Amino acid sequence: xxxxxxxxxxxxxxxxFLLAAAFATSQILIGGTRxxxxxxxxxxxxxxxxxALFSLRRAKPEPNQLCLVSxxxxxxxxxxxxLLSPVDYLARPDIYSVLGGLLVYFFVACICTDSKRRMALxxxxxxxxxxxxxxxxxxxRDGENxxxxxxxxxxxxxxxxxxxxxxxxxxAGLLEVLGVFGLSIVCWSRWPIWAKLLTGYAVCVCYxxxxxxxxxxxxxxxxxxxxxxxxxxxxxxxKASARLFWRLGGPGLIAAAVxxxxxxxxxxxxxxxxxxAQTVVDPTNVRIDMWKAAIQQWKLRPILGTGSGTYLYxxxxxxxxxxxxxxxxxxxxxxxxxxEYGLVxxxxxxxFLGSHLRNGWKNLGRLGFKRVAVSSRLxxxxxxxxxxxxxxxxAYIVHSFLDFNLHIPANVLLLAFVFGILxxxxxxxxxxxxxxxxxxxxxxxxxxxxxxxxxxxxVRLLPGEYFAERSRTSLRDDDPPSSVSFALRGLAxxxxxxxxxxxxxxxxxxxxxxxxxxxxxYLAATEAFTKQRELAPQDKTxxxxxxxxxxxxxRFAEAEWMFGEALxxxxxxxxxxGYYQTHLKSWRDGKTELVPEPx
Numbered sequence: 383x384x385x386x387x388x389x390x391x392x393x394x395x396x397x398x399f400l401l402a403a404a405f406a407t408s409q410i411l412i413g414g415t416r417x418x419x420x421x422x423x424x425x426x427x428x429x430x431x432x433x434a435l436f437s438l439r440r441a442k443p444e445p446n447q448l449c450l451v452s453x454x455x456x457x458x459x460x461x462x463x464x465l466l467s468p469v470d471y472l473a474r475p476d477i478y479s480v481l482g483g484l485l486v487y488f489f490v491a492c493i494c495t496d497s498k499r500r501m502a503l504x505x506x507x508x509x510x511x512x513x514x515x516x517x518x519x520x521x522x523r524d525g526e527n528x529x530x531x532x533x534x535x536x537x538x539x540x541x542x543x544x545x546x547x548x549x550x551x552x553x554a555g556l557l558e559v560l561g562v563f564g565l566s567i568v569c570w571s572r573w574p575i576w577a578k579l580l581t582g583y584a585v586c587v588c589y590x591x592x593x594x595x596x597x598x599x600x601x602x603x604x605x606x607x608x609x610x611x612x613x614x615x616x617x618x619x620x621k622a623s624a625r626l627f628w629r630l631g632g633p634g635l636i637a638a639a640v641x642x643x644x645x646x647x648x649x650x651x652x653x654x655x656x657x658x659a660q661t662v663v664d665p666t667n668v669r670i671d672m673w674k675a676a677i678q679q680w681k682l683r684p685i686l687g688t689g690s691g692t693y694l695y696x697x698x699x700x701x702x703x704x705x706x707x708x709x710x711x712x713x714x715x716x717x718x719x720x721x722e723y724g725l726v727x728x729x730x731x732x733x734f735l736g737s738h739l740r741n742g743w744k745n746l747g748r749l750g751f752k753r754v755a756v757s758s759r760l761x762x763x764x765x766x767x768x769x770x771x772x773x774x775x776x777a778y779i780v781h782s783f784l785d786f787n788l789h790i791p792a793n794v795l796l797l798a799f800v801f802g803i804l805x806x807x808x809x810x811x812x813x814x815x816x817x818x819x820x821x822x823x824x825x826x827x828x829x830x831x832x833x834x835x836x837x838x839x840x841v842r843l844l845p846g847e848y849f850a851e852r853s854r855t856s857l858r859d860d861d862p863p864s865s866v867s868f869a870l871r872g873l874a875x876x877x878x879x880x881x882x883x884x885x886x887x888x889x890x891x892x893x894x895x896x897x898x899x900x901x902x903x904y905l906a907a908t909e910a911f912t913k914q915r916e917l918a919p920q921d922k923t924x925x926x927x928x929x930x931x932x933x934x935x936x937r938f939a940e941a942e943w944m945f946g947e948a949l950x951x952x953x954x955x956x957x958x959x960g961y962y963q964t965h966l967k968s969w970r971d972g973k974t975e976l977v978p979e980p981x
Contacts, residue, residue: 393433393436393437394437394493394494394499396433397429397430397433397434397489397493397494398494398499398502398503400426400427400429400430400433401426401427401430401486401489401494401503402503402506402507403426404423404424404426404427404430404482404486404795405423405503405506405507405510405792405795405796406506406510407422407423407426408420408422408423408791408792408795409510409514409546409547409556409792410510410531410546411423411534411546412534412536412546412547412548413546413547413548413549413552413790413791413792413793414790414791414792415548415790415791416847416851417474417475417478417843417847418844418847418848418850418851420475420478420479420482420791420792421478421840421843421844421847423482423791423792423795424478424481424482424836424840425836425837425840427482427485427486427795427833427836428485428832428833428834428836428837428840429833429837430485430489430829430833431485431489431829431830431831431832431833431834431836431837432830432833432834432837434488434489434492434493434826434829434830434833435830437493437826438818438823438826438827439817439818439823440493440818441817441818442492442493442495442818443495443806443807443808444806444818444822445491445492445805445806445825446737446741446805446806447821448737448740448741449491449737449738449741449801449804449805449806450491450805450825452730452733452734452736452737452738453484453487453734453801453805455730455733455734456727456730456731456733456734457480457483457484459723459726459727459730460476460480460690460723460727461477461480461481463686463687463689463690463722463723463724463727464476464477464480464689464690465477466689467689467690467691467692467722468688468689468692468920469689469691469692469880469917469918469920470878470917471691471878471879471880471881471917471918472690472691472692472694472918473689473690473691474843475690475691475789475791476690476691476789477690478791478836478839479789479791479794481832481835481836482791482794482795482798482836483794483795483797483798484798484828484832485829485832485833485836486795486798486799486802487798487799487801487802487805488802488825488826488828488829488832489802489829490798490799490802490803490805490806491801491802491805491806492806492822492825492826492829493826493829494802495806495808496808497763497764497767497808498763500767500803500808501567501571501573501763501766501767503799504560504563504564504567504770505581507560507796508560508564508581508584508585508588509584511556511557511560511584511587511588511591512584512587512588513545513546514545514546514547514553514556514557514591515543515545515557515587515588515590515591515594517529517530517543517545517546518543518544518545518550518553518591518594518595519543519594521541521542521543521544521545522541522542522543522594523541525540525541527539529546530546531546533855534546534548535548536548536549537549541596542594542595542596542597543591543594543595543596544595545591547790547792550595550596550597550600551595551597551599551600551785551787552785552787552790552792552793553591553595553597554591554592554595554597554599554600554603554604554781555600555603555778555781555785555787555790555793556792556793556796557588557589557591557592557595557600558588558592558600558603558604558607558774558777558781559607559774559777559778559793559796559797559800560588560796561585561588561589561592561604561607562604562607562608562611562770562773562774562777563767563770563771563773563774564581564582564584564585564588564770565585565608565611565770566611566766566767566769566770566773567581567766567770568581568582568585569615569766570615570618570761570762570765570766570769571761571762571763571766572761572762572763573763589604592604597785598784599780599781599783599784599785600781602780602781602784603777603778603780603781604777606776606777606779606780607773607774607776607777607780608773610772610773610776611769611770611773614746614750614769614772614773615769617751618750618751618754618760618765618769621750621751621754668704668705668707669713669714669784671701671702671704671705672697672705672709672711672712672713672714673712673713673714673717674700674702675693675696675697675699675700675701675702675705675709675712676693676696676697676712676714676717676718676720676721677717677721678696678700679692679693679696679697679699679700679721679722680717680720680721680724682696683724684724684725685724685725685726686723686724686726686727687720687721687722687723687724687726687727688721688722689722690722690723691722692721692722692920693709693710693711693712693718693721693722694709694710694921695920695921695922695951696721697709697710697712698922698951698952698955699951699952699953701952701954701955702954703954706955706956706957708955711786711789712786713784713785713786714782714783714784714785714786715782715783715785715786715787715788715789716728716782716783718786718789719731735779738775738801738804738805739772739775739804741804741805742768742771742772742775742804743772745764745768745804745807746765746768746769746772748807749762749764749765749768749807750762750765750768750769753765764807764808767803767807767808768803768804768807771800771803771804772804774800775797775800775801775804778797842875843876845872845875845876846872846873846875846876846879846882847872847876847879848872849868849869849871849872849875849882850868850869850872850876850879850881850882850885852864852868852872853865853866853868853869853872853882853885853886853889854881854885856868856889857885857888857889857892860892862888862889862890862892862893863889863893865885865886865888865889865892866886866889866890866893868885869882869883869885869886869889870886873886878917879917880913880914880917880918880921880924881914883910883911883913883914883917884910884911884914884923884924884927886910887906887907887908887909887910887911887914887927887931888907888927890903890904890906890907890910891903891904891907891927891930891931891934894907894934900934901935904931904934904935905935907927907931908928908931908932908935911924911927911928911931912928914927915928920951921951922947922948922951922952922955922958925944925945925947925948925951926944926945926948926958926961928941928944929941929942929944929945929948929961929965930961930965932944933965933968933969936972938965938968938969941965941969942965942969945961945962945965948961948962949962
């Protein structure tokens, strides 16, 4: 009978391995920040959804119904609003990030309810986190943009550690969650001492990684999560007995003080890190200008928002004179949600967050405060997970005021895992859980339904995304013929990606130094830029590119119209005004030779 039971649950074991692989894949591929690099993880998650067909009728501890309803309302609205957004391609990252997150959430909340399996997944993630920190240590030591996988590149952050990610802030967002989960396992789980010692080492590495990122938002959110963890732990000890409170709580506070002193010493040893730490509160930070732009954007459509991905355009429109770097993200998840999804989306999110925090507190009361009060057993795997989940969520509640971790697919999947734990503690009073009712069956059916949709879309979208990336990198590496070839191959699969037309047009411009074929190259470029503009009429880059192409062809009046559009869409950018002055000089002089390429 044991063998039969084991075989009957092999699908859950396979799904757990697939989930671990999805987490690792999304993190290693620069956090999945381009759709091409997140699709492999979504494909693995789709398989988990399809395997859930074998678990539809399996007896499991049931998740909180209010949590599931709030998740369905919030993410259902986000999906609907994203599908109705003005630019289909810009909405895709949100759409598939939500679908991938829902697959993780429903799998953890409805099927992967065993505490040991959940903790094994966390242990695996801690191992991956140590690799992140190892890479980050090299980045910090050398001050170069070292990446373990050569074809992946990160932005230039100097000595700040980012691991496999392209941005140090996002690595901090990962490590702060895994660090406090590992700490909770060390303090509250029933693991043997040797396992706790190894986990404790991984936790120390995680927090060292947070320090090396130089992320000021990460410093604040890590501090917040540790404070929440300390308060919950002391409350549990107090509930057990006053003797335990002083016996364990006192040394714990002393250990925490020693660690804080060690971290401060480490930071002070580095002038770079100490400089970052001393400017945690910076009133001159450009984030404030981004936030103001997001508020202006929200005022345009306060109820439903302007649509997914549109901050790229409105951030330019409402930017201040002091913000010249192209704003792509708000650097505040709450304002980003408000601007693009309106008051409705924000209200649904508040219900979603509140219901999960409420249920997490109830779980902690049952598994922690009540159990500790009536039992001599202080340690519990389920309680360790709940304490870790509440503390981890507090980290993101703080960090989301300063960054955009919830627009990084790898971190979205991790947070979906956290919410799944809060929705279902995975234990109940009965010795054997009852078979699922109709409502529970309906919730579980979301997994194969979403999995099928995601699997089909991954297969459909992957070729176009692959050739778009190859076209982009070929253009970057000064190989315009290859860029044209890859762009055309991508357009055979995908017609709604404005980037493909942008790469195609710019590759044609790069080849226009051949005087005999110059006009034909520019004509081909104008055709590509025009199609790009049709797909994304609010994007000023297509207007600028089209304006320069018209100038090169001597069609100055048409170029004037395009540069006028660029100035309307981005009136305060010095670069746009500079492009316009270049156009006016070309028109005045009647020059049609190759004009300066826009930045």
